[in-house]
Structures are given as structure tokens and as C-alpha cells.
Amino acid sequence: MPFPILIDALDLMGTFVFALSGAMLAVRRDLDIFGIVVLAVAAGLAGGLVRDMLLGAHPPAALADSRYLLTALAAGVTAFFLNRQIERVTKPVMVLDAVGLGLFAVAGTQKALIFDIAALPAIVLGILTAVGGGVVRDLLVTEVPRVLREEVYALAALLGAAVVVATDRFQLPEGPMVVAAICLTVLVRVLSVWRGWQAPKAPKPPKPPRTP
Amino acid sequence: MPFPILIDALDLMGTFVFALSGAMLAVRRDLDIFGIVVLAVAAGLAGGLVRDMLLGAHPPAALADSRYLLTALAAGVTAFFLNRQIERVTKPVMVLDAVGLGLFAVAGTQKALIFDIAALPAIVLGILTAVGGGVVRDLLVTEVPRVLREEVYALAALLGAAVVVATDRFQLPEGPMVVAAICLTVLVRVLSVWRGWQAPKAPKPPKPPRTP
Amino acid sequence: MPFPILIDALDLMGTFVFALSGAMLAVRRDLDIFGIVVLAVAAGLAGGLVRDMLLGAHPPAALADSRYLLTALAAGVTAFFLNRQIERVTKPVMVLDAVGLGLFAVAGTQKALIFDIAALPAIVLGILTAVGGGVVRDLLVTEVPRVLREEVYALAALLGAAVVVATDRFQLPEGPMVVAAICLTVLVRVLSVWRGWQAPKAPKPPKPPRTP
Numbered sequence: 060m061p062f063p064i065l066i067d068a069l070d071l072m073g074t075f076v077f078a079l080s081g082a083m084l085a086v087r088r089d090l091d092i093f094g095i096v097v098l099a100v101a102a103g104l105a106g107g108l109v110r111d112m113l114l115g116a117h118p119p120a121a122l123a124d125s126r127y128l129l130t131a132l133a134a135g136v137t138a139f140f141l142n143r144q145i146e147r148v149t150k151p152v153m154v155l156d157a158v159g160l161g162l163f164a165v166a167g168t169q170k171a172l173i174f175d176i177a178a179l180p181a182i183v184l185g186i187l188t189a190v191g192g193g194v195v196r197d198l199l200v201t202e203v204p205r206v207l208r209e210e211v212y213a214l215a216a217l218l219g220a221a222v223v224v225a226t227d228r229f230q231l232p233e234g235p236m237v238v239a240a241i242c243l244t245v246l247v248r249v250l251s252v253w254r255g256w257q258a259p260k261a262p263k264p265p266k267p268p269r270t271p
Numbered sequence: 272m273p274f275p276i277l278i279d280a281l282d283l284m285g286t287f288v289f290a291l292s293g294a295m296l297a298v299r300r301d302l303d304i305f306g307i308v309v310l311a312v313a314a315g316l317a318g319g320l321v322r323d324m325l326l327g328a329h330p331p332a333a334l335a336d337s338r339y340l341l342t343a344l345a346a347g348v349t350a351f352f353l354n355r356q357i358e359r360v361t362k363p364v365m366v367l368d369a370v371g372l373g374l375f376a377v378a379g380t381q382k383a384l385i386f387d388i389a390a391l392p393a394i395v396l397g398i399l400t401a402v403g404g405g406v407v408r409d410l411l412v413t414e415v416p417r418v419l420r421e422e423v424y425a426l427a428a429l430l431g432a433a434v435v436v437a438t439d440r441f442q443l444p445e446g447p448m449v450v451a452a453i454c455l456t457v458l459v460r461v462l463s464v465w466r467g468w469q470a471p472k473a474p475k476p477p478k479p480p481r482t483p
Numbered sequence: 484m485p486f487p488i489l490i491d492a493l494d495l496m497g498t499f500v501f502a503l504s505g506a507m508l509a510v511r512r513d514l515d516i517f518g519i520v521v522l523a524v525a526a527g528l529a530g531g532l533v534r535d536m537l538l539g540a541h542p543p544a545a546l547a548d549s550r551y552l553l554t555a556l557a558a559g560v561t562a563f564f565l566n567r568q569i570e571r572v573t574k575p576v577m578v579l580d581a582v583g584l585g586l587f588a589v590a591g592t593q594k595a596l597i598f599d600i601a602a603l604p605a606i607v608l609g610i611l612t613a614v615g616g617g618v619v620r621d622l623l624v625t626e627v628p629r630v631l632r633e634e635v636y637a638l639a640a641l642l643g644a645a646v647v648v649a650t651d652r653f654q655l656p657e658g659p660m661v662v663a664a665i666c667l668t669v670l671v672r673v674l675s676v677w678r679g680w681q682a683p684k685a686p687k688p689p690k691p692p693r694t695p
Contacts (some may be wrong), residue, residue: 085419086473089472090419090472091422091469091470091471091472092470092471092472092473093418093422093423093424093425093426093470094418094419094420095473096425097418097419097425098419100395108325112324112325112536113532113536113541113542113543113546114541114542115327115539115541115542117325117326117327118325118326118327118386118387118388118392119325121392122325122383122388122392122395122396123388123389123392125389125390125391125392128391128392128395129391138473139473140473142473142474143474171546174542176542176546176547177547177549178549179549179552179553180542180545180546180547180549180552183524183546183552184546194623198410198622198623198625199406199410199415199416199419200415200419201410201413201414201415201625202625203623203624203625204623206517206518206521207509207514207518207521207522207623207624208518210515210517211517212517213517213520213521214517257515258515258516258517259515259516260513260514260515260516261510261516261519261562261563261564261566262566262567297631298685301684302631302684303634303681303682303683303684304682304683304684304685305630305634305635305636305637305638305682306630306631306632307685308637309630309631309637310631312607320537324536324537327539329537329538329539330537330538330539330598330599330600330604331537333604334537334595334600334604334607334608335600335601335604337601337602337603337604340603340604340607341603350685351685352685354685354686355686410622411618411622411627411628411631412627412631413622413625413626413627
């Protein structure tokens with residue numbers, strides 16, 4: 060980890076952005092200040108908590124270091140007071156969410172590699188870190204998680220995670236490659252929303268023999 | 272931990288009360304005896320299991336000690352046979368739920384402090400221990416968790432957890448303070464239901480530019 | 484563990500079958516290829532991941548060994564291309580699901596015993612391993628998990644897990660008993676579907692005093 064401070068700062072930025080997405084969802088669902096804070100904390104920290112529980116990294120970073128919680132709380136308070144302003148700027152929020160996705164995918168994959176996880180599981184842990192907070196956020200208000208609804212969300216995280224694994228495998232210069240990985244995720248995610256990219260669906264039978 | 276036996280007894284009481292809430296929800300949702308037991312175990316044990324997974328306390332208390340499972344099973348069987356009687360006494364059940372909330376918030380925070388978690392994350396773990404079982408219970412039947420719907424639920428747990436942290440920080444006498452912390456949580460929770468306290472909601476735009 | 488290779492093979496078979504169930508659900512819900520893969524991985528691996536997190540088995544088997552992920556991905560791809568053929572053979576799929584249930588219940592209980600978990604919690608961990616993937620799968624598309632809806636699902640897993648615990652307790656020959664445990668679970672599950680067995684429900688009040 061040659062860039063601990065950079066990674067640290069990126070991690071907190073990602074936490075803020077994701078916590079903000081949770082808090083904004085809570086505002087839209089008409090939850091009170093406590094619901095807003097709960098969803099902010101869940102969306103901001105759950106991805107990293109699940110990653111650290113799976114890796115056996117105890118205590119998890121988000122509990123060992125109070126700054127993560129303070130960051131998520133700050134996002135909740137920000138959304139409480141400024142949600143009308145934030146709601147008006149959906150495009151910047153979408154870009155910020157893509158940045159959070161890239162930051163967490165990269166940080167999650169790097170941490171998995173540090174714990175000697177193999178390439179494929181490390182990529183999965185990176186994706187899980189990136190989408191986990193959003194999954195918990197959406198499940199808490201009983202919505203199907205965005206990662207299942209939006210086409211190129213997990214894929215964008217996967218690309219960033221794969222670049223990190225390739226950097227490690229081929230001993231590429233870590234600094235520029237981390238930046239490249241984050242940018243790749245952000246670019247693919249933003250482009251996919253902008254251009255309305257669709258992933259292929261399975262050809263289905265004309266009428267299923269039974270309902271799910 | 273100067274009161275291991277007291278804490279132990281409180282933990283089992285909290286487990287029973289929460290497991291009962293899960294079993295009663297299963298009865299209302301017309302689930303069979305297995306569904307009742309599953310929801311009882313989930314509601315009674317999930318909060319502590321998540322806390323112990325996050326702390327790296329292996330094996331978790333609820334698995335290391337069979338009494339927790341037996342307690343949850345007993346609650347399931349109780350609800351199966353006596354649900355009509357229990358349903359008629361909603362006020363006592365609400366008070367019992369508040370007691371469980373206080374017990375788990377205090378026990379969760381104490382365990383976090385024993386694992387050298389800092390003040391703020393210890394409070395969050397206490398809240399998570401207290402509300403985690405209810406969250407899993409509600410998610411399993413695809414309801415928005417009570418902690419997001421009811422105003423002063425997480426807050427009541429937070430107050431009890433904060434008293435525990437203050438006790439530890441300022442070296443206050445642990446016995447009386449633990450009792451005070453539990454009473455504070457119960458009091459705030461019961462009063463909030465009784466008086467219909469509402470937490471503030473965020474001022475929202477007249478019409479959101481897009482649906483969530 | 485006298486049969487590491489057998490257990491290994493059974494574990495991968497169970498992973499494939501459960502991953503297939505997740506992928507097929509994703510196809511029915513009209514999710515795209517990424518959603519299919521996410522649900523396949525969740526359904527195939529979540530049970531074992533939760534078991535390993537609770538036991539403190541780090542890193543979890545499903546991450547330490549890339550074959551689990553590859554197996555789940557293979558199931559996702561299989562469902563993507565062959566879902567119409569698979570959908571037509573619901574009975575074989577149901578039997579396969581029962582086999583997965585038996586395999587995971589046995590493997591989960593065995594692993595818990597290796598980690599010195601007592602009999603009752605070991606059975607619960609076996610059940611959790613067996614039904615965990617399905618629970619996560621169903622929650623991700625906001626359905627009430629099958630384990631709560633279908634009568635004799637958790638019970639079938641419980642029977643297999645109990646046989647494993649009895650084998651350990653009474654020093655019975657492990658090879659034949661493992662086979663017997665899996666067969667028992669499969670048999671009970673398949674019979675229960677075939678004969679429409681129903682578990683008893685709690686006698687309910689004619690009209691509940693309040694909605695849940």
C-alpha cells in the first residue's frame with residue numbers, strides 16, 4: 060500500500076457519497092431524521108463492513124476508525140438540510156455515485172489482495188464493497204437493489220477491480236493504475252447512464268409454466 | 272465485567288422478548304410452525320450475531336452457548352400456543368420490547384468496549400445489537416424495518432448506549448449505571464409510544480424531479 | 484473429515500444447483516445478464532459465506548477457493564442460455580434443489596462440528612448454510628424467502644443436520660451416515676412437495692386487534 064493517505068482520503072470520500080445516497084433515499088421515502096441517519100450509515104459503511112467481515116479484518120475499518128461514522132453522519136445531516144438543493148442536481152449526484160463506486164471497488168479489491176485473496180475472489184470482494192452499501196440501503200426500504208435494476212453498475216465496478224488485480228499481477232506502477240481504475244469505473248458508469256446502455260437479457264419462454 | 276451473571280440473565284431475557292416479537296409477527300403473517308421458529312430465532316439472535324461477526328468474537332455468543340437458541344425456540348413455541356393471549360396484551364408486549372431494546376443496547380455497547388472499540392463505534396454497535404434482530408425479522412417478511420418506521424426507536428437505544436460509554440469513560444459505578452442505562456432506554460421508548468413523539472422530517476421539495 | 488474429496492465435490496455440486504436456482508429466478512424477473520450472475524453468486528455462495536463468517540473461518544471457503552465462484556458463474560451462464568430448457572423440467576430442478584439442500588446442510592453441520600460448536604448450534608448452522616443462499620436470493624428481489632413460505636424446507640435440512648450431529652456424537656461410521664443424512668433430507672423434501680405436506684399453523688384470533 061504505497062499510498063495510504065490517498066486511499067484513506069478516497070475511502071472517506073466514497074463513504075460520504077454513498078451515505079448521501081442513502082440519506083437522500085430516506086428523504087424521498089419521507090423518513091424522519093433517525094431514518095435518514097440510519098440509511099446514511101448503512102449505505103456508507105455496509106459495503107466495507109461486509110468486506111471486512113468476510114476477510115476477517117477485525118475490527119472492521121469502519122468501526123476501528125471513528126472518521127467513517129462521522130463522515131456518514133455528516134452526509135445524513137447534509138441531506139436533512141440541503142436535500143432540495145441536492146435533489147435539483149441529479150446529474151452531479153449520479154457522477155458522485157459513480158465516483159464512490161470506483162473508489163470502493165478499487166479500495167475493496169486492494170484490501171482483498173493484501174489479505175492474500177486470489178484474483179477472482181478479490182474482484183468479487185471489490186464489487187461487493189462497491190455495491191454492498193447500496194444493496195443494504197435499498198433492501199432496508201424494500202426496493203430491489205439498484206445493482207439488479209441498473210444495467211451497467213456491477214460491470215463498471217468489475218472493470219475497476221480487474222484493473223487493480225492486473226496491476227498487482229503484472230507489477231504495474233500502482234499510483235497511476237489506481238487512478239486509471241477509478242476513472243475507468245466512473246467513465247463506464249456515467250457513459251452507460253448517459254447513453255442508456257443495456258445489457259443483454261436471457262431469451263425467455265413465451266409463457267412460463269408457473270409463476271415464480 | 273463485574274456482573275457477568277446479571278448480564279447473562281439480561282441477555283437471555285432480551286433474547287426471549289425479541290424472539291417473541293419475531294414469532295408473533297410470523298403468526299400474524301400466517302406462517303406455519305417452522306416459519307414461526309425461523310422468525311423467532313432470527314429476531315432473537317441476529318442482533319448479537321451481527322455484533323459478534325463485526326467484533327470478530329468467534330464463535331458468537333449465540334452459537335457458543337446453546338441457551339440462546341433454546342430461549343429463542345421457547346419463545347417460538349410460546350407464541351405458537353399462546354399467541355391469542357399475547358396478542359390481547361399489546362401494551363405489555365410493547366413494554367417488553369422496550370426492555371429488550373434497552374438490554375441489548377447496553378450489552379452490545381459493553382461488549383464493544385471490551386473489544387477496545389472507540390466510543391462512537393461502540394454506541395453504533397450497541398444500537399445495531401438492539402435493532403439488528405428486528406431489522407432481520409422485518410426484512411424476512413419484506414416489511415420496512417420498524418427502526419425506520421417508528422420515530423424514537425433507534426434514539427432510545429442510542430441513549431442507553433451513550434450512558435454505558437459515559438460510565439466507562441468517567442469510571443462511574445457500573446452496576447447502578449447499567450440499570451440507569453436500561454431504564455433510560457425503556458422510559459424514552461415507552462414515553463415516545465405513549466405520547467406519540469415524532470422526530471423531525473427533512474423539509475422536502477414540493478414535487479421531486481424523479482421518483483426514487 | 485475422512486472424505487475431503489467427496490465433501491469437496493458435493494459442495495461444488497450444491498453450489499451449482501443453488502446458483503442455478505438464483506439465476507433462474509433472475510431470468511423469471513427479467514433481469515439482465517449481470518443481474519442473473521449476481522443472483523447466481525448470491526444464491527450459490529451466501530449460505531457458506533454466512534456460515535464461515537459466523538465460525539470465524541477466514542477467508543471463507545467460497546473466497547479462498549476460486550472454484551466456488553467459477554461454479555456459480557457457470558450456473559449463471561447456463562441459465563442465461565438454457566433457461567427455457569431448464570424451465571421445462573421443473574421436477575428435476577426441484578429434486579436438484581433438494582439435493583443442494585441436503586449437501587449444504589450436511590457440509591455446514593460438519594464444518595460447525597470441526598470448529599467445536601455444540602450440537603444444537605451446529606444444527607442451526609447447518610440449516611443456515613442450507614437455506615442462507617435461498618434467503619439472500621429471495622430478499623434481493625424482495626420476495627418472502629422460500630424457507631418461510633414452503634412447509635417442509637427447513638425441517639428437511641434439520642433432519643440431515645441432526646443425523647450428522649448424531650454420527651459425531653455416537654461415533655457412527657461417517658461415510659455411510661453422510662450419505663444417509665443427504666438422502667434423508669432429499670427424501671423428506673421431495674416427498675413433502677409431492678404429497679403437499681403442511682406444517683401446523685398457530686391457532687389465530689378471529690380478528691387481530693391491530694395490523695402488523
